[in-house]
Every structure is written in C-alpha cells, then in structure tokens.
Amino acid sequence: MNLRERKKLRTHEAISNAAIDLFIEHGFDQVSITQVAEAAEVSRRTLFTYFPAKEDLVVHRFADHETEAARIVRDRPEPPLAALRAHFLDALRDRDPITGLCDLPGVLALYRLIEGTPALMNRLLAFNETGERALAEALGEKAPLTPLVASLAAAQITAVRWRLALTNNARIDAGSTADDLYPTAVEEAEQAFTLLTDGLASVL
Numbered sequence: 001m002n003l004r005e006r007k008k009l010r011t012h013e014a015i016s017n018a019a020i021d022l023f024i025e026h027g028f029d030q031v032s033i034t035q036v037a038e039a040a041e042v043s044r045r046t047l048f049t050y051f052p053a054k055e056d057l058v059v060h061r062f063a064d065h066e067t068e069a070a071r072i073v074r075d076r077p078e079p080p081l082a083a084l085r086a087h088f089l090d091a092l093r094d095r096d097p098i099t100g101l102c103d104l105p106g107v108l109a110l111y112r113l114i115e116g117t118p119a120l121m122n123r124l125l126a127f128n129e130t131g132e133r134a135l136a137e138a139l140g141e142k143a144p145l146t147p148l149v150a151s152l153a154a155a156q157i158t159a160v161r162w163r164l165a166l167t168n169n170a171r172i173d174a175g176s177t178a179d180d181l182y183p184t185a186v187e188e189a190e191q192a193f194t195l196l197t198d199g200l201a202s203v204l
Contacts (some may be wrong), residue, residue, distance in 0.1 A: 012050050015040040016120045019057035028058070028117040055123035058114065065098045066127055069157065070134035073142055080142055081200065084157060085193040088164070092185050095178050100168030102184050103178040111169050132158040145203055153200055160192045 018040035022031045033054060037047045051057050069084060076083035091099045097107045114120045134189050136154035139145060145153070172178060 011042065011046070015042060015047055015050055016057055016060060019051075020061075020110065022111055022112070023058065023117075028054075028113060028120060043085060053123075055119055058110070058120055059123045059127055061110065062098065062127060066131050067134040068098075069154075069161070069193070070138035071137040073135065080139055081157075081193065081197050084161075085189075085197075088161065088189055088193070089186060092182065092189060098165060099185070100165035100170075100172065101178050101181060103172050103176075108169075108173060112173065128158055128162060143203065149203055150191060153203060156200070160196055164189055164192055 015036065017035045019031070022036060022039055033044060034045060036057065038046045040047070051060065072087050073080045076087070078086065088099065092101050093103045097104075097110075100111075102108075114124060132151075132154045135157060136147070139153055140147065140150040141170040144149075145171050164185075168181065169186070171181055171184075
C-alpha cells in the first residue's frame with residue numbers, strides 16, 4: 001500500500017470513527033452530516049466521497065463480511081455447508097463481532113446503535129440480501145443447482161447465520177460474558193448447521 005492509499009484509509013477510518021462516536025452519544029437521527037464532517041475535520045464533499053449515504057458511515061464496519069459466505073464456499077475445499085459451519089465455529093472461537101459473541105464495549109454499543117435505528121437495520125438487511133445473492137451464485141458454481149434451489153439454500157443459510165448472531169448478541173447485551181456464553185454458542189451453532197445439513201442434504 002502506497003502513501004496515498006494509506007492516507008485515504010486513515011481519512012476513511014477517521015470519518016467513520018467520528019460519526020459512530022457522535023451517533024452513539026447523541027443518536028443516529030439527531031446527528032447531521034455537517035456535524036460529522038466538522039468532527040472529522042473534513043468537508044461535506046470529502047465525506048460523501050468516502051460514504052455516499054449516512055448509513056454507510058456505520059454499516060461499512062461490516063463490509064468485509066458482506067460476501068464472506070460466498071468467498072468461503074468458493075475458496076475452501078469442503079462441501080459448502082461443512083465449510084460454512086467450520087468457518088462460523090472458528091469465528092466464535094475468535095470472538096468475531098459478526099457472530100454476536102463479542103463483549104467489547106465498542107462492539108456492544110455499535111450493535112445497540114444499529115438495532116435501535118430503523119434506517120440502519122434496513123441498511124443491514126439490504127447488506128444481508130447482497131450477501132445472500134452472492135452466496136446463491138457461489139452455491140450454483142459448486143453444485144448442479146437450479147437458480148431457485150440455490151436461492152432457497154442461500155436464504156436458509158443466511159437466515160441461520162443472522163439468527164445465531166442476533167441471539168448471541170442479545171445474551172451478551174443482557175449481561176453474559178463472551179467466554180461464559182461460548183460453549184452454548186458453539187452447541188447452538190452445531191445444532192443449527194445440523195438442521196441445515198439435514199434439510200439440504202438432497203442438494204448440498
């Protein structure tokens with residue numbers, strides 16, 4: 001990465017960090033783009049260059065995960081469900097925030113912000129839909145599936161991963177620690193992927 005790219009990355013992170021701090025303190029709807037730009041010491045034009053929509057200031061934190069499931073299916077040698085199961089279990093072990101099994105204060109605050117803001121929840125649902133479509137394409141490349149079957153399988157897998165994450169986060173938010181919850185999270189993930197495997201056994 002050259003100097004210009006590093007500078008752009010630092011600016012990107014600075015804008016997002018300033019925005020999220022303001023949103024957590026005052027509420028997403030109560031903070032204007034102008035206030036974010038002032039806090040990050042950039043112009044509105046610069047802000048919109050990096051983040052075309054206000055919701056992107058928050059949801060970009062999950063950007064690496066948007067098509068993650070599709071990448072896993074394509075890159076790993078195991079059958080799709082086995083690969084996704086192993087990856088999710090690895091992520092639980094690493095306390096990856098995307099699994100909901102993370103009790104870092106900043107992560108919890110971010111989850112609360114998203115869940116308490118309809119615009120952000122809608123944006124995250126759109127994020128999930130993009131990932132679901134990418135997963136359907138990847139499944140179709142790995143197995144001889146019709147587009148409909150690939151789409152149905154991707155929808156089920158996406159829903160299971162999303163529900164596991166929300167369940168873990170809700171328990172953390174209620175006071176459980178990630179370490180205490182880990183065995184239960186693993187057990188429930190195993191159960192969920194077993195149900196998926198049994199239900200999709202004829203095609204995957």
